[in-house]
Amino acid sequence: MIELSLSLLLMLFAVAIVASYIDTLAGGGGLITIPALMLAGVPPLMALGTNKLQSSFGVLTASTLLYKRGLFKFREVRPLIVMAFLGSVLGTIAVQFIDAKALSIVIPIVLVAITIYFLLPIKLDEIKPAKVSAKTYKNAVIPTVGVYDGMFGPATGSFFTLAGVSLKGQDLVGATIHAKTFNLATNLASLGVFIIAGQVFWLAGIVMILGQIIGAFFASKTLTNIKAIYLKRLIITVCILMLSKYAYDHFL
Numbered sequence: 001m002i003e004l005s006l007s008l009l010l011m012l013f014a015v016a017i018v019a020s021y022i023d024t025l026a027g028g029g030g031l032i033t034i035p036a037l038m039l040a041g042v043p044p045l046m047a048l049g050t051n052k053l054q055s056s057f058g059v060l061t062a063s064t065l066l067y068k069r070g071l072f073k074f075r076e077v078r079p080l081i082v083m084a085f086l087g088s089v090l091g092t093i094a095v096q097f098i099d100a101k102a103l104s105i106v107i108p109i110v111l112v113a114i115t116i117y118f119l120l121p122i123k124l125d126e127i128k129p130a131k132v133s134a135k136t137y138k139n140a141v142i143p144t145v146g147v148y149d150g151m152f153g154p155a156t157g158s159f160f161t162l163a164g165v166s167l168k169g170q171d172l173v174g175a176t177i178h179a180k181t182f183n184l185a186t187n188l189a190s191l192g193v194f195i196i197a198g199q200v201f202w203l204a205g206i207v208m209i210l211g212q213i214i215g216a217f218f219a220s221k222t223l224t225n226i227k228a229i230y231l232k233r234l235i236i237t238v239c240i241l242m243l244s245k246y247a248y249d250h251f252l
Contacts, residue, residue, distance in 0.1 A: 016211025087146020
């Protein structure tokens with residue numbers, strides 16, 4: 001039975017606010033919340049499950065607010081949301097039978113690819129011609145990122161954004177908005193598995209949900225006003241920080 005003091009719960013609440021704000025804009029919120037949960041004494045696997053619980057509400061809040069402001073139409077992204085969900089379910093199931101350590105090389109490759117792409121001198125506030133068909137994007141690209149989230153997870157939101165910009169031809173802000181809805185689907189798919197396995201610390205999760213809602217509320221307002229260049233820099237910074245943490249955990 002895990003017991004947390006009031007001061008630790010308040011710390012997790014504050015961490016969730018900051019993480020949700022950053023995650024809504026650039027992804028990578030788990031870089032902050034997972035270490036915070038483990039620092040508070042939550043076992044690693046339960047920290048992952050609890051992180052999925054609280055982060056799902058942050059993404060849900062951001063997606064709902066963006067939808068109410070008319071920034072995307074649900075009927076247009078619904079088929080993509082379904083494919084993202086199914087991909088995450090497959091990834092979560094597959095990871096039960098595959099040595100995740102052997103596949104962990106995928107994480108730094110994804111992070112490096114995202115960083116390099118956003119470092120290129122590309123105008124990210126312009127809509128460009130799509131490089132893949134709508135059918136390929138729905139049936140191959142989106143579920144592939146969903147599988148990645150189910151198996152690994154880091155930078156999934158940034159990965160969805162990258163796919164929207166580089167393959168579908170969306171502008172950066174538009175791709176980021178759509179990424180929120182896809183990430184919500186993949187989070188819920190993984191969360192279901194963690195709940196069934198009993199790997200969610202509900203007290204900490206509920207406290208952090210409140211922080212996630214607050215952070216996502218303010219970030220959703222920022223997202224539509226932020227210049228693409230600043231959003232681009234934030235994504236690069238988050239990816240570099242995740243790469244640094246990955247290198248520290250595995251090589252130092």
